[in-house]
Amino acid sequence: MVKRLLAGWKVRLGVTLFAFFCLLAVFGPWITQHLLHQSPTALDLNAVSSPPSAKHPLGTTASGQDVMAQLISGARESMLAGLVASVLGTSIAVIVGVTAGLAGGVVDSALTGLTNVFLTMPGFALIFVISGYTHGGGPVVIGIIIGLFGWAGGTRALRAQAMSLRSREFVLAMRMLGESRWRLAMVEVLPHLIGWISAMFLGGFVGGVLAESGLAFLGVSDPSTVSWGIMISDSQQGNALISGMWWWFAPPGLCIALLGASVALINFGVDEISNPRLRGASRALVKRAQEARRSKEAAHAR
Amino acid sequence: MPADDPGTLLDVRGLTVEYVAQQGSVRACDDVSFTVRRGEILGVAGESGSGKSTLITALTRLERPPAVTTAGEILFRPGGGRAPVDLVGLTERELRGLRWRDMAIVLQSAMNALNPVMRLGAQFRDVLREHDRTLSRQDAHKRTEDLLALVGLTPLQANRYPHELSGGTRQRATIALALACGADLVVMDEPTTAVDVVMQRQILANVLRLRDRLGFAVVFVTHDLSLLVELADRIAIMYAGRIVEVGSAFDIYHHPRHPYTEGLRASFPPLREPVRRLSGIPGSPPDLRQPPPGCAFHPRCPRRFEACDGTVPELRPVGEQSVACLLYGAGERAGSRGPEGVREEADDVVGH
């Protein structure tokens, strides 16, 4: 499956980009400290609002912080928020969705009701309200809140899938054989949902990163940390664009976009696996088909 | 040449259709040749995966990527004394001129073949008015009612959505639809698989009656050989993308030559004869991604011999029918030609 996933250029590009950002998140602080000899929070009073230079490859902020160092250490914070939100959100979605789909009856009704309540609530606004009070809150706290309020969307699809699986023959057979429901869910049903779950996880990850940056833009952030969202927010409040400080405003947004793009590209591959009908639509196949046709036409013309 | 004969409606030569995949490709139809005369019903029988559905879409030039026609020609002689055309060489635009007016299709599942969000009448109307721009709405409606009456449906059913109709009604409606523009050739892809036996009989009777009345030719594809015997004038048997035997319905049924035809015949109960013991064909159809060398049927063949896994048999006349089996005239050409040679020959034919 992994091999199939990696077959397309889109997925390969996505995975490469994503891996790059993961490395940045893991080794970022080490890189800034030992390779760049910079701190993301240190203020260099001799170089306030300075454009890119040898000392500050991406320039400095209005208070003299090194943008490059902020960008690198921001990777960890932003991705951590995305990861926590995604893991939590996907877990809740899987637990609620699969349980509802498999259990049916009263349990299903109750869980579906719960899901619908969460769907109806003004998600982002509530996240904004709550995280505003959590003392700024680091990326983990923000991620948890995003996850807690953002799971409902995916649950619905999982429930439908689990329901359709429930009536499939092999699951019915297992039930007849007296398999416990728990084992049934873990061994028989979950593997079939892996495509859905991974797509949901990836979507949740990007959603988490975007939500974190949106919250930072609204002023919900922990001042002792630096995330990409906080960087954009700071640069906006520091009038970076009007003062022509593009080196402060542009990089964090581009990084989020690139990270999102990498995940979106991976998602293309995951989608093609979970929906076989999409596979025929791949560019490589169509190209080959067109070539074959053309050569036939050429032969015909002769 | 049969194509020069005005009585020949369709002359397929060396038709090869491949499914292009990431690595290599699969030949779903391999060097298929046959002819259909005007007003004739040609049955094509084969197991699932034998390439008969691919043949249907290729015949009507409806194949979609990754399926590609890579060789052969389909000479079609439309009515009204028009010159014969090679469908393979036509553009989509040119094809549109022929579609439905000259050739129509009936698909396997009428439930899926009808647009679920359009009323039945609208699905008649759009095709009628597409091919006759002068037709008014009222006239199109009138014509729809006539067509539905042809297959025994009431005019009221034109106002229904497909899901509101029973399976048999839907299937009859698609047949009526196929006749809407007076096509010379109607290609039918297992139109009776989704309906019960009683309905199956009604539909077949309908087709025969309408053919006699309107004179169209039919290419009828099914896995059910005994059904073809009732319906078809001639029958072609397909196996692993190739035609292994062609002959009159009577000959195929009563004197099958190819071991596969024999096996196929033995696995279906006859419609009108006393029930006899049924037997299936051991084994399963080959994986076309890795076709067996030589005759594709040889791993399952009860009468195989050494040459069978080395030589691809060609379709050659044996008595009244044509058979592609080394049992007939095997000695002459054993081991002389591989599949490459066959293709070269096909290309030569095209080149003329």
Added chain:
Amino acid sequence: MTAPLIASEAGLAQQGGAEEAARPARRRTRWTWLGSRLGFYLFVTWVAITLNFFIPRLMPGSPAQAIIQAMTQRNGQIPPPATVHSIQLLFGNPHKPLFSQYLGYLGQLAHGDLGLSVSKYPVPVIDLVRAALPWTLVLVGSSTVLAFIIGVGLGIVVGWRPGRRFDTVVTPLSTVVGVVPYFWIALLAVWIFAVQLGWAPVSGGYSVDTLPGLNLPFLASTLRYGLLPVATIVFSSFGGWVFGQRNMMVTTLSEDYVLLARAKGLPGWKVMLGYAARNAMLPSITNFALAIGGLVGGALLTEIVFSYPGMGFLLFEAVSARDYPTMQAVFLLITLTVLLANFIADSVYVLLDPRTRETR
């Protein structure tokens, strides 16, 4: 934007629409069905109202403190003790138990009374909402419709010939556009188009040289001022439609009825629109109805970037000022529109897909 977070809400609609209709026999009559839907909506409304009431109040801080802090920040000094004291008297946390406050709130709501705003005391909340709502409805409404038309249109076109060069360029591109942080793109757009090129105003909902009302200069200025906000929303949200619609289109293309439509010799566009797209669009239409539900709450970031006088900004201000009555009113409105949109999605689905209609 919040799209990836909430856009995946495939909709409560399927609940009532597709899933139920797909059941072979519907034993319940139309009335009990309607009744149970109504009961469900009422229940969800109540739960949402309750949560909307308690969640903000369980957080630390009070409106009084928010007002004092805002004053300090504005004036550069802490307000005089007497002022601080009076603010605490007026807007400090009431000493009534939370639960009786809650009952009071429910009672108020039952009379259609949304209370008085705290941050703009004593202006009734209903007045604030009345002033803000039209802006948001027009802004988000028009951009949602535009994004839908562009996105679904593109999705149909690329999905009609999947794998062609147009598809391989447009589909990834539109997806990538959707993951760029909305406010970042919006700020950039403001800088480029408003500040540098001067093509559009920087912020606001209308020109301050006009007086709101049914007069031409005002209406013309709202169009000009709405240009950039609408364009940025459309830009960052059409991608989601493209992707979904394309995949549905590709899936639909392998349906027999599309094949038959081609065989019928219908022109390509007729097959594409009348047969393939008409079926492939059904899920998008449901999602569209749901997107309309996100209308009220959906434009928070847009309205902040553009200082647009709508509901999003009202909410933002209310949250900053701990203005509970206003917050609650906005939340309530969001909840109600989402429910309404779901109801519409239910109904529209039944209208568009004859299969879900009851057979007589």
Added chain:
Amino acid sequence: MRKRLGRAAPCAIAVGLALSLAACSAGTANQASATTGTINVEAPNSAPTFTDNFNPFSQSDTGPGLNIIYEPLVASNRAKGGVLIPWLAKSWTWSDGGRTAVLTLRPGVKFSDGSPLTPDDVVYSLDLLLKNPKLGGATYSSVKTAGSDAVAVTWKSAAYQQLSDLKTVNIIEKKLWANRNPLTYVDKNPVGTGPFTVKAFSPQAVTMAARTDYWGGKPAMANLKYVAATSANIQTQLQNNSIDFCTCDIDAKSYVAADPKHHFIMAWDGSVVSVMLNNGKAPFNDVNVRRAFADAVDNEAIAKLASSKLPIVEPPASPTGLSTKTYQDWIDPKYLAPRKQDVAAAKASLQAGGYTIEGGRLTKDGKALPVTFVAPSDTPFIMTIAQLVVQQIKQTLGIDVKLSGGANAGDEIAKGKYDLAATWLSSGEGIYTALNQFNGSLAVPIGTEASNNSVRFRNAAYDNILAQMAGTDDQNKLKQLGMQAQAIFVDQVPTIPLFSSGAAGVANTTHWTGWPPAAEPDYLADTGSGTELITTLMHLTAAKG
């Protein structure tokens, strides 16, 4: 520099008022034809929309310009040490040992509906606050009329320093308000004594019309339009010349550089950006720690960073916590120079207190004392200062200070749940008010919301000096007492003053000229203060050509 987006109570004005206004009137009389045109002013309001309510008693958001519609009895000139100047009251006398002030009203003052201002109106206005603490509260205990043109205001004790409280009391017309509930009345047609009335309201702009019968003369402009703006877009609006005047947080340096017609005005309003030390709990209840931190901070560097977007540099603060720009005559000359960074002294203080630093943590008797710096995350200016202070403490003392933010910072500061915090302290309302911010009697226990002295400084000697100041009207004695209090402040270090600050104002001379000079103005130009704004507006004339 600071975010300056708000409505302040009408406070100060400049110059001997009668003089300044008379000069203005004379000027406008000469060019009566110039009473046309509109001046666009950024409204001191962070909302993108205005509230259609001009109730002067509202404590929350209102329509803009309340402070140029309504006026107080007295004002103060923050450019001149915050001395009180007459406004609607033309003079006052003290009696009863400083307990009662009799204020004589200026003749010829009319409300915008044509009714003359009477002592009854003034008594009614002051009484409303006395009777209803929710309207803003009052420090006086009774008010009554004193003849046909005066009112007598009485306090419980000597109140020479309390008269300035009347600056925040808007004078309203009794007959209009007699039947209104001042708390809940939504006033859409305000009637006041100020030079402007509301002409047209829309959520994004409010147009005010200049009165022709204003007691102080006729303004040069026919209209004043308040434009709603936020920090996000104000700079652009300024740069395309669509706003003539604002007091706002922008990149003033680039604004002034862009066009010679762009003018910068610093309103030194007496504020001093300071690091608040929580004197109410360990470790900052120990003067040694306070001294150590104060010595460790380099406030010159901080001032420089804080001024990086201003065309001027804000001066490092006097260790007295008083603005050197406002109180230069009041500060003990030996404290006019800022405290210099002295790392050795800082370390010595820590040692004297028995503190060590272990693993980046301040430790005493084996117990680690974590230090948290609370800074509101929605105020980037304060946040930057906090970051620099944290960095300096780390570099000099090696102590790790945790930076904490969030929308709730204000609440935490008021309740004393912080170790360090940064804010604007001190004020331009006079020496007494400035020093009184650290009055121990205002300190409340930790956990209780403080309305003042949130650093919770308690010093009996300091409080005693303040009590003496309250009871004198003698300027020299005030100065002497003030210097004694300053000595205690410098020694005890209740806060770390960083630099003198003010409200950054920018004006555009394209349409209107006559703005106060950037350096050493006679009066402040500040949209947040009504009496100052009125003074500024009265000095303006239309630009020629």
